[in-house]
């Protein structure tokens with residue numbers, strides 16, 4: 001702990017959460033995976049001691065939560081050791097997993113290490129359709145077993161369902177499963193179009209009618225289950241009039257660490273041009289949080305163009321997502337085109353208008369797959 | 382809203398929720414799955430009494446003895462606060 005330098009200057013509030021992408025390895029191949037198109041290989045991943053140092057420095061800096069994610073974080077053999085260190089440091093630990101590697105032995109190890117919460121992701125409620133998204137037959141059945149294991153262990157359980165054009169009609173059944181399993185929390189999360197999701201947008205984007213249907217179903221379930229089950233609902237930006245507060249604002253709450261140790265303000269920041277992200281093996285987390293140019297670049301409101309600069313929502317949504325602004329307009333400094341006040345909003349609407357009636361096939365998340373398939377995504381032209 | 386909470390309900394933290402002091406912020410925090418709050422002073426006073434055994438009525442009695450406000454006013458505030466925390470997924474009523 002003595003290796004931690006004193007905080008250079010108290011410019012920003014401390015981070016709330018550390019999002020540790022322990023690995024890009026994963027037995028599944030979801031075509032909407034938030035990982036970058038270029039996946040890191042196992043040999044390039046940080047080792048156990050480095051991840052522990054990240055958590056030590058993060059806790060000293062004021063982080064309260066640690067999210068273990070990936071890829072599939074359970075592919076790391078040292079996961080229980082990392083969970084134990086988080087517990088020793090008083091960090092609230094959250095495991096974000098696909099569940100396919102969870103068995104009675106591994107869950108016992110996680111509980112002994114002091115895991116606080118597990119979030120289990122589902123691709124669908126229909127087994128065959130879910131396995132098709134995951135690119136692995138039998139995946140759905142293993143997830144159901146994982147859900148039972150988590151439930152019977154007494155740990156709080158969150159189910160996460162990823163919604164897209166092929167499964168939007170089945171949201172009622174998804175909520176019914178969550179209720180049946182006694183999940184304390186369920187996320188009905190439409191695909192977010194970054195990383196592989198952007199690459200597969202035409203294959204995934206729901207219609208306006210599908211979105212409205214899921215919204216109605218969620219609202220009715222929230223009213224019915226109030227106080228018993230928390231339902232978080234995340235919509236796609238393509239039919240929105242205002243953007244989301246991406247990551248709660250750039251470099252305001254969370255710090256993402258990639259498998260190789262790059263520190264970023266959001267999962268997709270790697271897609272932005274002209275950024276060099278510091279490595280946690282070379283620079284302390286305090287230095288990165290308070291002084292790294294990449295973290296300072298869009299923190300707060302000073303960087304904002306109009307219409308954000310004079311908008312009364314600028315400290316609510318923080319001008320939306322920088323990565324989306326870049327992906328749609330080629331300029332990360334513009335107002336998020338998801339906002340109806342943005343001069344670029346028509347770009348976003350055009351994507352929804354031009355959504356193909358027939359969904360194309362998925363490009364599965366695999367090392368090398370993105371380059372191999374012909375690129376139908378009109379990224380930044 | 383104080384949507385008529387009975388005084389015999391026993392509030393408890395939900396499994397997975399933690400209430401602890403954070404030395405960096407010098408403040409009490411509630412940590413729950415994907416949720417994090419920094420409760421204000423009155424809420425901290427209430428949450429320190431939430432232990433899964435005390436009833437709402439007992440919590441209000443305790444606060445009424447310590448704070449200079451009429452019991453019905455305290456009762457209403459506490460019920461509103463707990464209802465809100467339950468909706469956020471931190472406690473169970």
Ligand code: SF4
Pocket residue numbers: 026027028029030032033034035070071072098365
């Ligand atoms: S989204 Fe799918 S492929 Fe990506 S890490 Fe999660 S389970 Fe694996």
Ligand code: SF4
Pocket residue numbers: 242243307308309311312313314315317318319320335336339340341342
């Ligand atoms: S103009 Fe900017 S700050 Fe205002 S709502 Fe749109 S994105 Fe948010």
